[in-house]
Amino acid sequence: MWEYSDKVREHFFNPRNSGPLEEANGIGDVGSIQCGDALRLMLKVDPETEIIQDAHFQTFGCGSAIASSSALTEIIKGMTLDQALEVSNQNIADYLDGLPPEKMHCSVMGREALQAAIANYRGEEWSDDHEEGALICKCFAIDAVMIEDVVKANNLNTVEEVTFYTKAGGGCAACHEGIEEILAKVMAERAGPGEVSPPPACPATPEAPKPPAKKLSIVEKIAKIQEVLESVRPMLQRDHGDVELADVQGKKIYVHLKGACSGCMMEAATLGGIQQKMIETLGELVQVLPSSHMPVDA
Amino acid sequence: MEPIYLDNNATTRCDPAVVEAMLPFFTEHFGNASSIHAFGSEVGKALKKARGQIQALLGAEHDSEIIFTSCGTESDSTAILSALKAQPDRNTVITTNVEHPAILTLCEWLEKEGYIVHKLKVDKKGRIDIDEYKSLLNDRVAIVSVMWANNETGTIFPVEEMAELASAKGIMFHTDAVQAVGKIPIDLKNTRIDMLSLSGHKLHAPKGIGVLYLRRGCRFRPLLRGGHQERGRRAGTENSASIVGLGVACELAMQHMEEENTTVKRLRDKLEKGLLSQITHCFPTGDVSNRLPNTCNIAFEYIEGEGILMLLNKVGIAGSSGSACTSGSLEPSHVMRAMGIPYTAAHGTIRFSLSRYNTEAEIDRVIAEVPPIVAQLRKLSPYWSDKGPVANPEAAFAPTYA
Secondary structure (H helix, E strand, O other): OOOOOHHHHHHHHOOOOEOOOOOOOEEEEEEEOOOOEEEEEEEEEOOOOOEEEEEEEEEEOOHHHHHHHHHHHHHHOOOEHHHHHOOOHHHHHHHOOOOOHHHHHHHHHHHHHHHHHHHHHHOOOOOHHHHHOOEEEOOOOEEHHHHHHHHHHHOOOOHHHHHHHHOOOOOOOOOHHHHHHHHHHHHHHHHOOOOOOOOOOOOOOOOOOOOOOOOOOHHHHHHHHHHHHHHHHHHHHHOOEEEEEEEEEOOEEEEEEEEOOOOOOOHHHHHHHHHHHHHHHHOOOOEEEEHHHOOOOO | OOOEEOEOOOOOOOOHHHHHHHHHHOOOOOOOOOOOOHHHHHHHHHHHHHHHHHHHHHOOOOHHHEEEEOOHHHHHHHHHHHHHHHOOOOOEEEEEOOOOHHHHHHHHHHHHOOOEEEEEOEOOOOOEOHHHHHHHOOOOEEEEEOOOEOOOOOEEOOHHHHHHHHHHOOOEEEEEOOOOEOOEOOOHHHOOOOEEEEEHHHOOOOOOOEEEEEOOOOOOOOOOOOOOHHHHOOOOOOOHHHHHHHHHHHHHHHHHHHHHHHHHHHHHHHHHHHHHHHOOOEEEOOOOOOEOOOEEEEEEOOOOHHHHHHHHHHOOEEOEEOOHHHHOOOOOOHHHHHOOOOHHHHOOEEEEEOOOOOOHHHHHHHHHHHHHHHHHHHHHOOOEEOOEEOOOHHHHOOOOOO
């Protein structure tokens, strides 16, 4: 269970302003059932003064999503619409004495719902902003504009932080590269012209695969096999054992285990160790087997 | 009000007899089992006894087939990596897409390393397709690893039959039996299972002790190399107190096996029926006719699991959820998604896993407490109205963006 502040718990156990608001004249729906978080914010706005007289919510989501929704309604009641538009997700989190970093996306959902509800009241197409941006995270349907907004508003620096605040990148991770590009762009803007911005702290993509190793000739391969055997022999000789190359047949390397190594209880472990070294040195999967396993006609 | 613990698939409480058996191994019998003196040999004898107790529960042919590890995850990793290292001419692993992360995360890493991993799909009840499985068995497969029972739904897989099929093609077979051991009868000597993982803390032994069963004659490469403990198959000083505890826990599990399948199962069924009869729009997931006797996983539609758990916790009831928000991942349980459970239900699954310590009175209280909690959260949900779920939830609740 997450470590929630007392205020988060209080707003979850006793949510304020929950349920439908019959007289609502501004409604903002955000989130989706796929994402696991959905919020409907309902506002009753006085048309004369543009003051939010009442605010209710319905939320499908975790404890912090419900608490964030409850907090949001408490924060905005009595505000004018212009004042409410200044409410940030951080204001919601602060009101609750903080949220776990991984749950910051709940506060972002609250802010988004507020913007959507006000746009709905004003008869505006609030969704336009998001439709402008390319879809970055397909798992959670988060677009570039939203990520950029949240990165700027919350001064984010890493892919992990973006995931905590938006959920983007929290699924298959295929979009991490796209998130990094947005981070790099915002960080360059922050740094200003002529200044060098630091690279994003969290590398999103694995290192480029190493180029395939050059294929060894049979002579080169045997030389490398001998190299490996020479490197382990002193260790075996200390225990009164030894090893010698018997034959190489394709990917199978046959060795003679001698002295104490022959018939030793640890024979399998010894061969396994040599095999591991062989694989690492040759750069290919090979099998190291005792000479007793050699085909009879070999 | 006494708290009620229904999260036994996560971990179990140590049986008092297990704790009692362990205590002298922290004080009086503190020797190193590898030492030759009396302090060590005393411990060595205790480990041998424990090995026999575990052998008996598993129905293993030889006590030397028992390798002590630190946990189920270590046993799983050892089994799969050993099979791949011991057979470098084979590069393929077959598993399922509902395995525990101990297997799935390892397999993701193996794929990055260039190995091929086939994950068998499951149907809506969490069952695999044996024909699909048969079609994948070939001489490139190093190992099949399939859990004996699923940790979320309790669904039991036909591992004995699958092991036979693998064996006929010369393929090693491993099963992660962490949830099954101690709950259902197991008799390894009459199967073709080559390797099996178990974890002590799932059967009333302490955390930090596991076992890898390794059939005699199987090719093996250790994961931990170093000292000669466990016949060179797992280096590291034995966790002797926990091993002794695990041995006792296995003996107790044998004694209580019938109780697991009668009393515990009856309580589980009572809980499930009690909840399903009082709460609309909820259903058990997995193969309810073929599952562990202690497990039921119920999907409560239109609400989210973490909220349920928080409210349950407030009234002293501990369960667990496949909900994303409880796990730190952001997606609902991979098991629910693999079974095609709709999103309206997948986020709201709660697993109740019982043990022999649960009582009838506890189950009665859970049956009384859960319905108002579900009702309370549904009242908050935009997918629920006074008349029940909104029709076509995704269309009715039409977000500006989704």
